[in-house]
Amino acid sequence: MRLPHLLFSVLWLVPVALQIAIALVMLWRGLARAFPLFFSYTVLVPARDLIHLLFPYPGNRYSFVFWWGDALAILLSLGVIFEVLWQVFRPYPFLRFVFKLFWIAAGVATASALTLLPTGPRGADRVLESIMLMERSARVLQLGLLIFLISFMSRLGLTWYHYAVGVAAGFGIYSALDLALLEFRGLVHSVSDTTFALLSSGAYNLAVVVWASYILKTRPETPVDSLPSSDLGYWNDTLTEHMDRWHRR
Amino acid sequence: MASTLTIFAVIVLSLFLVWRMLRPGLPKILSLEDWETKKQPVDLETFRTLLAPGEEQYLRRSLSPSAFRRFQRQRLGLALRGLEQVGKNAAMLMRLGHLAKASTNPDLRREAEDLIDSALRLRVNLLFVEPCLWLKCLFPGWNLSFPALEMQYEELLGYLGRVRQQQWTLKHPVMAS
Numbered sequence: 101m102r103l104p105h106l107l108f109s110v111l112w113l114v115p116v117a118l119q120i121a122i123a124l125v126m127l128w129r130g131l132a133r134a135f136p137l138f139f140s141y142t143v144l145v146p147a148r149d150l151i152h153l154l155f156p157y158p159g160n161r162y163s164f165v166f167w168w169g170d171a172l173a174i175l176l177s178l179g180v181i182f183e184v185l186w187q188v189f190r191p192y193p194f195l196r197f198v199f200k201l202f203w204i205a206a207g208v209a210t211a212s213a214l215t216l217l218p219t220g221p222r223g224a225d226r227v228l229e230s231i232m233l234m235e236r237s238a239r240v241l242q243l244g245l246l247i248f249l250i251s252f253m254s255r256l257g258l259t260w261y262h263y264a265v266g267v268a269a270g271f272g273i274y275s276a277l278d279l280a281l282l283e284f285r286g287l288v289h290s291v292s293d294t295t296f297a298l299l300s301s302g303a304y305n306l307a308v309v310v311w312a313s314y315i316l317k318t319r320p321e322t323p324v325d326s327l328p329s330s331d332l333g334y335w336n337d338t339l340t341e342h343m344d345r346w347h348r349r
Numbered sequence: 350m351a352s353t354l355t356i357f358a359v360i361v362l363s364l365f366l367v368w369r370m371l372r373p374g375l376p377k378i379l380s381l382e383d384w385e386t387k388k389q390p391v392d393l394e395t396f397r398t399l400l401a402p403g404e405e406q407y408l409r410r411s412l413s414p415s416a417f418r419r420f421q422r423q424r425l426g427l428a429l430r431g432l433e434q435v436g437k438n439a440a441m442l443m444r445l446g447h448l449a450k451a452s453t454n455p456d457l458r459r460e461a462e463d464l465i466d467s468a469l470r471l472r473v474n475l476l477f478v479e480p481c482l483w484l485k486c487l488f489p490g491w492n493l494s495f496p497a498l499e500m501q502y503e504e505l506l507g508y509l510g511r512v513r514q515q516q517w518t519l520k521h522p523v524m525a526s
Contacts, residue, residue, distance in 0.1 A: 192469055215352070240356060243363050250366045256472045257440030259370055260447050272367040276360045283356055310371075323451035324381050327460050330442055332467040334393055335435055339474040342400055343481075 104294060111301040115308040116146040122308075122315050131263060131315070137183045138267050141176040142311075144169065167231065174238045177271055181245045184264045188253060198252055202245070209244025213237035232282060239279040246272045266314025270307040277303035378444045387441065389434035399428040414490065421489035429482050436475050439468040 123142045126132045132139040148169035155162040185202055189195045214237065250268055252258075259265050281300050284291070376387040398404060409417055442464055449461035485491070 192466065194470065195473070212355070236356075240359065243359050247359070247363050247366060250363070250370050254366065254370050255476055256469060257436065257443055258469075259440075260444045265370060269367050269371055272363050276363045276367070279356060280360050283353055283360075287353065321448055321451060322379065323453075324445060324448045325452065325454075325457070326381060327445065327449050327457065327464055328381060328384055328442075330438075330464065330467070331393060332439060332442065332464075332471050335439075336467065336471050336474060338393060338397060339471070339478050343474070343477060345402065 104298065107298060108301070111298065111305055112149065114305055116149050118308045118312045118316075119143075119146045122311055125316055134187060135180070135183055135263070135267065137176055137179040141173060141180060144176065145173055148173070170235070174235065174242070177275075178238070178242055178245070180267060180271060181242065181249055184268050185249055188258050188261050188264050195256075201252075202248060205248040206241075206245060209241045209248075212244060213241040232285075236279065236282050239275050239282065242271070242275045243279060246275060262314055262319065266311055270310040270314075273310060274303055274307035277306070376441065378441045379448070381445070384441055384445050388438055391431045391434045391438070396428060396431045399424045399431070409490075418489040422486055425482055425486045425489070429479065429486070432475055432479055432482070436472060439471045439475075443468040 119142050123132075123139065123146075126135070126139050126142065148165060151165050151169075152162060155165065185199070189198050246268060250272060253261070253265065253268065278300060281296055281303065285296050376383070378384055378387065405421065408420060412420060446461040446465040446468065449457055449464070452458055452461070
């Protein structure tokens, strides 16, 4: 077995196995109800990869499953960002401003993504180039939303929502690396398609490992039986007082 | 070319943010003892003094403009460091509240929700206050005002008032009725 072939096999098998395990653990722990879109994504991608085994490559049916599966996976991954946002910020009504800001960020990211589309395909394979341009736009949108989500989660100290952190971080890594590869593919023509396919697969493997490390790992948490007294209320009063003073100046 | 550069900037920014989110930034809090040993002591009175407008006016009058700017930057730097510690404390308390929410005691669960709520409010306040202090650090002589924050701030104050009213009603149901 040649090395690239072996690498392809490993990079194909690892995420399929891990994602099946993630889906089973999510069902077992009831996480599929909390993250239905991420669960669908986790089921869809390995299912698509397994269905590929049934069709000859290259072929129309193979391409059909690949491209429609890819489009669906991108749509689901965009939906997952809204799902994480909802899970993390929904319990706190006073954080509704984050949702408003998120829609603004979504508008800006969509506009940036759309500006990439009119460039239009110029090469020999126009269909493939169109698909790649659309994928690039979708990834830009995805990354824009992820940047917003992750920065807010970090700034507000909400990183103890460990499943949500894992899901967002995995998509952040994969989207960023995949977009980088899409860009390099357009710029660097000396690197073969096989190398790009290997690197893209490697990026996806990295994301799946992040998801697996957050979802498969058991974190035994002993509930605390009392809480300390804190001066958070005084600090809040002091800070609002200062904001008031600055604002009225 | 411009779009490619923008895309690479977005990629670098998102990877940086993911790295920041995944790195172990806060000490692990698994129990009340963890909190007691890892909390950062910050004195509220010192913080209030550092940002007291009277003190600022006094320094402005007593010192030369350059000495005032230097001294004011030091004061604001200390205030920012204090806020950083308070933010860390709030995040650790949030974590502790999250652990307490798993308790079977309904009173403790309610207390935990209040604690998480307060800590989160503090982090939201820091979101506004810290950039303002950074701006003041850059321009110590500048009298800062934030017309753009007016609406959000009034909403926040109104919301805090409503929450306090609700909390009071819950604690004193007989008097409220």
